[in-house]
Amino acid sequence: MSNQKFATNALHAGHDTTQTAGTRAVPIYQSTSYVFNNTDHAANLFSLAELGFIYTRLNNPTNQILQDRLAAVEGGVGAVVFASGTSAISTGLLTLLRAGDHIVASSSLYGGTYNLLNVTLPRLGITTTFVDASDPSNFAAAVQDNTRAFFVESLGNPKLDVLDLKGISKEAKAAQVPFIVDNTVATPGLLNPIEHGANLVIHSLTKYIGGQGNSLGGAIIDAGTFDWANGKFPEFTEPSAGYHGLVYHEALGAAAFTFKLILEGLRDFGGALSPFNAFQILQGLETLPVRIKQHSENALALAEWLESRDEVAWVNYPGLKSSEYNDLAKEYLPKGQSGIVTFGVKGGFEAAKQLTDATQIFSLLANIGDTKSLIIHPASTTHQQLNEEQQESAGVTQDLIRLSVGLEDIEDLKADLEQAFASIG
Template sequence: MKTIDKTTSALHAGHETNLTEGTRAVPIYQTTSYVFNDTDHAANLFGLKEFGYIYSRLNNPTNDILEKRLAAIEGGIGSVTFASGTAAISSTLLTLLKNGDHILASNSLYGGTFNLLNVTLPRYGIKSSFVNANQSEEIEKNINENTKVIFIESIGNPKLDIIDIEKVAKIAQKYKIPLIVDNTIATPYLIQPIDYGANLVIHSLTKYIGGQGNSLGGAVVDAGNFDWGNGNFPEITEPSKGYHGLKFFETFKAAAFLVKLRVEGLRDLGAAISPFNAFHIIQGLETLPIRIKKHSENALHIAKWLQNQEGVEWVNYPGLPSSNYHELSQKYLTNGQSGLVTFGLKGGFEAAKKFTDSTQLFSLLANIGDTKSLIIHPASTTHQQLSAEDQVQTGVFPDLIRLSIGLENVEDLKNDLKSALEQTNSKH
């Protein structure tokens, strides 16, 4: 079979049943380490002269199957999994960058990523500029000779802005800078950033791909389409001190960064995903095509309904014609716009808190992408560490409520929201 749809790949890619004693389900390889054939075999593995299993911080057969499936559905040459989405981002950036380097990022990043780039990485001499990634002139104006990464999200969280990936990719190509796209909210079933020129795609597997709210995980998928030998990344082209002078680009070509991310990023930073979590995420990945479609359908229904409710000041969802990003959603998200909806109440900050405390089906917690519906008031929780100015920049307003729409009956969800609105309106 020369061509296999990504829906099929989510069920089969990476798992050769003849290598796992005929098991139809993916086994959990709950082991820390692996027996070598002999000392020469061990030496070759440690010297990167051949690939195999050494220690589960670096790789594991269960994790390997997950990595192959993610690469297959995103259209990449391979992937590396991590203990969380944040670990995937930090390990990627710390593998790529050094003191003095510069990151150009979208100004609507998830709060945790914004803090990593704005507060933590500058302590190591890596600085970031935050721009409106849909304004080409603003991107080019902020690129300098030390800019080594452009970082965006396909759908911003919680701003729900859609970035014109193709336009940003052309600028990145012009300046020979890798484009990293966090595709967590959209998932590869709504958009594949690699098709539009992205070089690296990042996921928090904790969210829609896992989908059950039971396991943390993250991943980086490499498109294999960036020239790491262009002179801007000497640590990939020059002899490695950690591997007796091995040159990653000369040895591994298009996969140079992917190999470096595993053998240095995981080896030295240690943020490895457990095989038990990888197993759970594989189960979620198998049903993702069905789930993300239903998440999107329910979210669009709820967004339309909220527009007509008393006490609601505004509603933001890319699938609504009123959205500033509706036109881009028609280009990039023709199969659905995912499951996040944000809206604001006429009573402002206090009304938003009251509403968030009043739901019953919607669980108040700091996660998204669960099969169950979730709610949070970002200004007082997930984004409270940001200044008022930075909150607005990332799309967090005092009255903003974020809903992660689950798979429940949509009428039950509406009834829960209606009851919370009635309780809130009676107080304001």
């Protein structure tokens, strides 16, 4: 762990230039595999007697720098990167859980994560109870004997609900299960979930951390704070059949889950991040401290402007005084509330679709966190698989438009929405 501040870590953590021929930029190590000195050296690497690189599905020097940097900016003991945010979530849960286990999750989640928990994992015997996350006691009430994780988003996509992370982490501690927080929308620039009791932090690096809309990636950062020897996680305290009898908790202590993610999660599920994407994401991470401030400033200004428009039925942005999450935002997101704004258009589903089609600077696409401004109508796209009741608990109404506010001049963004409102009458 580094004692330096966020902006310094975002630029330097993990990169020892003496180990990379003095290169100031992190190099791309575009190699699948690494030459062993001899068979004894290879044997030591496989048995963990010595740490080093074996094969890029498990690790890679460019990826390692990104991992160390992410651990530093989130305050964890280790991090593992994956091919996408979804790969991070699915590999993380499949490495942690077994058939018969149960998760308590916020009902306000990214649609893909909701579907994984609601449809795909139950096929493998892992079930989820979704709760209204605005009250931490709802998590406690949903705990069963077989509950093995709590899962939330620190700033829900697209509901933009700010959670009482301290309250939920207390309930996770009482239930003796790891508290997993997807911090994609808030980013470590605005919020560090580990400071509020999270045990594992997840990122889709595809969004603000990469920041340029050019590379998929995901990560899990391990706080190193969870007691895997509490009796509920025998795969950490008994010899692993999958890794020649290694007892993770005994051998690796606070880094047990980080190593399990590499040695079993990446080895068996194979969702490795390309070193080229790791390089691109590192370029993004270096400027995250300045970008996320500007995204937040632009989003707040646009949200306030939307509130003043007659065509608009409602606006949701946690930085607005009118937001039901404004008090929690002051507590958990005092530096800014990120770049996502949602609003309802008078005229409902059809008017929302028409407005989405009429913007010129805002690009109609299914992503968030790009430097460029983006727009989507979730009810007809990202959330179309959910029924109306599920859409509602995810915060997706028929009239809702989601903006990912970019770094363009704010006056140009207002003018674009103004001409779009005018064009739909």
